Amino acid sequence: MKKVLVLEDETNIRSFVVINLKRAGYETIEAGTGEEALEQLRRNPDVSVALLDIMLPDMDGFEVCRRIRAGGNNRIGIIMLTARTQEMDKVTGLMTGADDYVTKPFSPAELTARIDALCRRTGGSSDPAPDAGEISQPPFLLNTRNRTLEKNGQRVKLTQVEYSIVKLFMDNAGKALSREEILDAVWGKDYFGEVKIVDVNIRRLRIKIEDDPQNPTYITTVWGYGYKWGF
Numbered sequence: 001m002k003k004v005l006v007l008e009d010e011t012n013i014r015s016f017v018v019i020n021l022k023r024a025g026y027e028t029i030e031a032g033t034g035e036e037a038l039e040q041l042r043r044n045p046d047v048s049v050a051l052l053d054i055m056l057p058d059m060d061g062f063e064v065c066r067r068i069r070a071g072g073n074n075r076i077g078i079i080m081l082t083a084r085t086q087e088m089d090k091v092t093g094l095m096t097g098a099d100d101y102v103t104k105p106f107s108p109a110e111l112t113a114r115i116d117a118l119c120r121r122t123g124g125s126s127d128p129a130p131d132a133g134e135i136s137q138p139p140f141l142l143n144t145r146n147r148t149l150e151k152n153g154q155r156v157k158l159t160q161v162e163y164s165i166v167k168l169f170m171d172n173a174g175k176a177l178s179r180e181e182i183l184d185a186v187w188g189k190d191y192f193g194e195v196k197i198v199d200v201n202i203r204r205l206r207i208k209i210e211d212d213p214q215n216p217t218y219i220t221t222v223w224g225y226g227y228k229w230g231f
Contacts, residue, residue: 002119003027005050007037007064008081009057013104017051020108026115034059038067041076049077049115052098054089062096069097074159077118081106094200099161100193110192117188121161135170137229140209140218142170151209161186162205169219169229178226202227 008014031037052061080093
């Protein structure tokens with residue numbers, strides 16, 4: 001049974017989310033503050049997805065997300081829950097390491113579908129796939145057995161969504177991929193969100209792998225279309 005952390009300071013909303021997740025077959029862990037959520041994650045390292053509210057009494061959800069990623073936990077899926085609709089809040093959440101966002105009010109069906117999709121993307125299998133091995137495109141080495149990336153022999157810390165993007169690019173080196181193709185391949189054809197999530201994740205990925213993120217040479221932009229792995 002997949003385990004989901006629900007960080008929400010409003011008890012009524014948290015209870016509503018928990019009830020619906022339990023009905024969908026998820027095990028839930030609750031937290032009302034950022035510190036409580038971080039402690040719950042330390043106690044429960046097998047959490048698959050964390051739902052993080054942005055407005056909290058002690059620290060905002062962005063800071064909780066930053067601390068999760070700074071602690072090296074890149075396998076957990078993170079969804080930001082927010083009542084705000086400002087574009088900057090969505091971008092900020094994704095740039096701090098979140099994989100997705102859901103704007104309140106949301107339907108239980110939409111939230112469950114987002115969690116289901118994220119679990120599929122980040123869960124992976126503990127057993128190697130039949131073609132598990134390595135993809136070498138210097139200076140990068142992608143290990144498809146343990147889902148890791150190295151650049152010049154140094155490990156690059158990627159979330160599982162970022163790993164999926166890199167693998168898609170490496171499997172299609174030199175080919176221009178549209179934003180829609182990337183969205184379908186990484187987030188799934190049933191993804192509820194917007195295509196701009198691709199752009200924000202590419203921006204975040206460039207910060208991690210490019211020598212100069214402002215002048216990328218590995219992930220290049222195909223204006224008006226999408227991106228290309230520049231080999």
